[in-house]
Amino acid sequence: MPLLTAAEETALSPTFGHGLKRAADALAEMTGHDIIVAAPSVRLCAAAEVIAMAGGPDAIVVGIYLGIGGSLTGHALLMLPPDGAHHLAQILTDGMAQPDAGDGIADPLVFDALAISALQEVGNVMISAFLNELGLHLTEPVMPSVPQAVVEMAGAILDAVLVDLSMAGDSLLAARAAFIDGDDSIEGTLLVLPRAESLGTLLRVLGVDGQ
Amino acid sequence: MAKILVVDDAAFMRLRAVKLLTEAGYTVIEAENGRLAVEVYSRERPDAVLLDITMPEMDGLEALTAIRTIDPTARVAMLTAMGQQSIVMDAIKRGARDFVIKPFAPDRVLGAVGKLLS
Amino acid sequence: MTSTLVPPPQAGGAPLLVAGIGEMVLSRDPKITLVAYGLGSCVALAAWDPRTSVGGLAHFMLPAGPPGGPPVKFIDGGLQAFLDGFVRQGGRPHHAQLKGAGGAAMLSIVSGGLEIGRRNAEAVAAGLAALGLTLHARDFGGTSGRTVQLEVATGRLLVKSVSTVTTL
Numbered sequence: 001m002p003l004l005t006a007a008e009e010t011a012l013s014p015t016f017g018h019g020l021k022r023a024a025d026a027l028a029e030m031t032g033h034d035i036i037v038a039a040p041s042v043r044l045c046a047a048a049e050v051i052a053m054a055g056g057p058d059a060i061v062v063g064i065y066l067g068i069g070g071s072l073t074g075h076a077l078l079m080l081p082p083d084g085a086h087h088l089a090q091i092l093t094d095g096m097a098q099p100d101a102g103d104g105i106a107d108p109l110v111f112d113a114l115a116i117s118a119l120q121e122v123g124n125v126m127i128s129a130f131l132n133e134l135g136l137h138l139t140e141p142v143m144p145s146v147p148q149a150v151v152e153m154a155g156a157i158l159d160a161v162l163v164d165l166s167m168a169g170d171s172l173l174a175a176r177a178a179f180i181d182g183d184d185s186i187e188g189t190l191l192v193l194p195r196a197e198s199l200g201t202l203l204r205v206l207g208v209d210g211q
Numbered sequence: 212m213a214k215i216l217v218v219d220d221a222a223f224m225r226l227r228a229v230k231l232l233t234e235a236g237y238t239v240i241e242a243e244n245g246r247l248a249v250e251v252y253s254r255e256r257p258d259a260v261l262l263d264i265t266m267p268e269m270d271g272l273e274a275l276t277a278i279r280t281i282d283p284t285a286r287v288a289m290l291t292a293m294g295q296q297s298i299v300m301d302a303i304k305r306g307a308r309d310f311v312i313k314p315f316a317p318d319r320v321l322g323a324v325g326k327l328l329s
Numbered sequence: 330m331t332s333t334l335v336p337p338p339q340a341g342g343a344p345l346l347v348a349g350i351g352e353m354v355l356s357r358d359p360k361i362t363l364v365a366y367g368l369g370s371c372v373a374l375a376a377w378d379p380r381t382s383v384g385g386l387a388h389f390m391l392p393a394g395p396p397g398g399p400p401v402k403f404i405d406g407g408l409q410a411f412l413d414g415f416v417r418q419g420g421r422p423h424h425a426q427l428k429g430a431g432g433a434a435m436l437s438i439v440s441g442g443l444e445i446g447r448r449n450a451e452a453v454a455a456g457l458a459a460l461g462l463t464l465h466a467r468d469f470g471g472t473s474g475r476t477v478q479l480e481v482a483t484g485r486l487l488v489k490s491v492s493t494v495t496t497l
Contacts, residue, residue, distance in 0.1 A: 124265060125314055
């Protein structure tokens with residue numbers, strides 16, 4: 001049984017698309033750089049495809065996870081390649097985040113507490129911007145959880161999220177875009193995965209009746 | 212020398228705010244969640260508070276209510292990425308005097324603090 | 330059963346059969362390596378019969394659920410489906426090396442997220458016990474993701490995480 005009709009998927013697309021753009025704007029403000037939104041999409045996918053969007057099941061990424069709660073529930077994940085994440089942390093902390101132990105050789109998978117905090121805040125600000133856009137259509141607020149950053153294989157990070165979502169069926173709605181820092185070529189991926197049952201609220205407000 | 216309490220769970224954010232405010236001549240104290248914010252407020256009685264919303268243990272809206280209960284004259288501005296209308300209204304109703312949305316320009320924060328203290 | 334044959338990552342590397350989430354892969358071909366990538370709360374069960382050199386790998390997602398959908402998404406129905414497939418390939422479950430890996434807890438904020446991995450590991454062990462089978466080796470729990478690789482020729486099981494590689 002399909003999660004959404006074609007009409008519903010189409011109706012949600014601009015709203016989620018605007019949210020992705022707002023997230024890009026927030027990142028641009030934080031970094032002072034131009035941010036390009038690439039390959040934005042809002043559509044139904046299977047779990048395996050969501051994993052592919054994240055870079056593949058064994059791609060090691062810095063994943064910043066936020067839960068979404070309130071009038072819309074679900075999950076959001078910002079994923080950065082480790083070297084890109086280091087670079088972004090350096091930009092944000094004016095070079096204060098120290099990835100290496102002083103011998104000049106940095107383990108690309110090790111981040112100090114300040115870098116992690118900066119990256120978590122990027123996730124917080126970007127997802128909040130996304131939710132603020134959705135919130136324009138909702139009377140009750142939709143809020144992110146506190147962020148959690150992990151350096152892990154993308155498939156492993158997504159497991160708990162996919163488990164939660166796949167209770168409702170095997171296809172999920174995924175809003176996804178790549179964000180490219182034009183000045184530094186840092187590329188990240190933002191995935192927003194709402195829970196099926198909470199989409200009804202948004203669909204009603206957008207004037208599309210659920211079936 | 213006015214004393215400002217900065218409340219945010221992100222060490223990164225606290226660092227930036229402390230740097231900005233210290234360079235502007237303020238004394239700055241910090242708390243990393245709502246519960247600690249309330250404790251620090253009642254102990255230190257800062258002249259103004261910059262308060263994040265999304266935090267573990269106790270969020271900023273709850274902390275705002277608790278601080279305003281301890282001190283009905285408490286001067287608090289929210290400093291948060293959450294900008295939805297219903298949340299802004301809620302914060303104002305609970306006694307916040309200003310609402311600054313992240314990402315923020317330094318001038319906006321300094322302006323908000325200036326307004327709180329005036 | 331679905332499987333994806335992918336070309337070797339470098340010259341001379343073994344061809345891989347990938348068990349994606351909810352999938353199982355089975356082979357008698359000694360050139361093949363069976364892989365399950367990026368296990369977080371998911372659990373992989375590897376079976377290898379040393380006499381017939383039949384290998385199987387199942388990538389389970391949840392302890393229980395309704396039928397339909399990916400064949401080994403749920404352990405309650407999927408475990409039997411996997412063992413049946415293993416038998417059809419010529420493997421003998423009661424003479425096979427059975428090894429389990431996965432079931433980690435990575436994201437504390439996802440509700441129930443810390444529990445699923447543990448429940449999956451328990452479900453695999455309990456499901457096997459109900460069939461008179463036991464795990465000969467296990468690498469469950471923790472907070473790290475795992476990729477597991479089973480060499481059909483030798484039965485060697487490699488468990489790789491971000492920072493380590495071990496043989497189980």
